[in-house]
Amino acid sequence: MTQSMAGRVVTRFGSQVLVEDDQGAVHRCTTRRRLEHGVCNDRVQWHRDAQGHGVVTDILPRTNLLERVDPRGNHKSVAANLSQVVVVIAPAPEPNWSLVDRYLAAIERMPARGVILFNKVDLLPMGSPLPSPLTEYRDLGYDVIHASVPNDRGMDTLRAALSSGVSVLVGQSGVGKSSLVKALLPDLEIRIGALSEMGGEGGRHTTTNATLYPLECGGALIDSPGVRDFTPGPASREALVQGFVELRERAGECRFQDCSHTVEPGCAVIEAVKAGHISPRRYESYRNLLPG
Ligand SMILES: Nc1nc2c(ncn2[C@@H]2O[C@H](COP(=O)(O)OP(=O)(O)O)[C@@H](O)[C@H]2O)c(=O)[nH]1
Ligand SMILES: [Mg+2]
Ligand SMILES: [Zn+2]
Known part of the structure; x- marks a missing residue:
């Protein structure tokens, strides 16, 4: 040996x-x-x-694990030790902001760095205002990158953001994830071919199995259709609070230690919503994601 x-x-x-x-x-x-x-x-x-x-x-022990929940409700491990997860949205299809909050909550709990990529910005009419949730995310400390593959906008910023550690792109169908991957990994087909050869008989699995690709800009991207279409499973109340940074920060100040931040007197979260320190939209997202 x-x-x-x-x-x-x-x-x-x-x-x-x-x-x-x-x-x-x-x-x-x-x-x-x-x-x-x-x-x-x-x-x-x-x-x-x-x-x-x-x-x-x-x-070796994992720092985190990206898990997919299959249609039968089984948890499937997809990839481990992620540095960051890039949540891709676009002007069209219209963003599902609640889904973005759900992604961010899952990313916070992993934990990994969450980045928001506002893609296909060439579709925005000149001078259109930034969708207000994006301002909220920025205020919460998330990087928000604007990009357009055909106009080559924001691609250098994206490459810089991906240049260290290991990242994945996730988001709803049609937001441009495949186009982004193609721009980041122009020789993807060749690489898949090379890996398939190494896999021998089982080679055909590479297009569906999560695969690690070093990026020319440094860092690495994990890609597969399953990774891109990943949607977080349900979370417990405790996990959700950890997933909303602005709730996590204040939960310790509530009168009751097991506060659900929905109806309790002396709730620091409800106070912060009333005082305008927490976005009502984000707070609604939290409440909608609470397990029944
Ligand atoms: N206008 C515009 N269209 C884009 C951009 N990126 C992708 N698309 C188009 O959006 C559609 C969905 O893109 P695709 O990469 O397949 O999205 P995915 O479902 O997230 O993988 C396709 O018709 C693309 O040509 C972009 O930056 N600007
Ligand atoms: Mg695609
Ligand atoms: Zn509370």
Whole structure:
């Protein structure tokens, strides 16, 4: 047995994973029995067995995990150790702001950095005002990037935002995620082909399985249709409060420790809404997301 090496999972093919070593070379590995399968961007230890085959021996603790809930309600692990999640919206289709709040709440709990990308801004009439929720997000500390792929607007800002760590793009259908990925990874088809070859029989899985792609600007992007269309599952009340930064900040000042911030006297959150320090729209989002 050779020495143990560090690596990270680029993608998965059934029970096999492609592992990138510290030099950027990619190796096909099996996973040691009894160890759970790695997900995209898992940090692993691996070695070569006597036959020279790569074997993952350990999956290191994750800083966070992106989970998808399938139509049957089962949680599926998609990718791990994300630095940031870019929530893409556009003038058309009209933004579902409640969905944006739901994304941000999930991102806060992961935790990861949340960034909002206002895409397809070429569709905005000249001089149109910024949608008010975007001002709210900016005031809460989220970066808001304006972009248009055909006009090459904001792409340098986006690349700079993605240039460190590992990111994903998420958002509703039609907002331009595929177009953004194409602009960020112009050789995507070639890369998918190369990875498919390495996967052998199971190669066709790459287009659906979350895959890690280094970006020319630095950093890396995890992409797959499942990642892009990720919608957060339901959250408990405690988790929701953690997911709304402006509620989290004030929840400790409520009279009751188990305050739901809906009807209680002495609720610091309700006070802040009344005083205009918390956006009524965001507060409504919180209330609508509360489990029944
Ligand atoms: N005007 C405009 N249209 C865009 C832009 N980006 C994408 N589109 C168009 O919006 C539609 C949806 O784009 P797509 O990338 O498939 O969105 P996705 O569903 O989020 O992956 C397509 O018809 C694109 O050509 C943009 O920046 N400006
Ligand atoms: Mg698409
Ligand atoms: Zn309260």
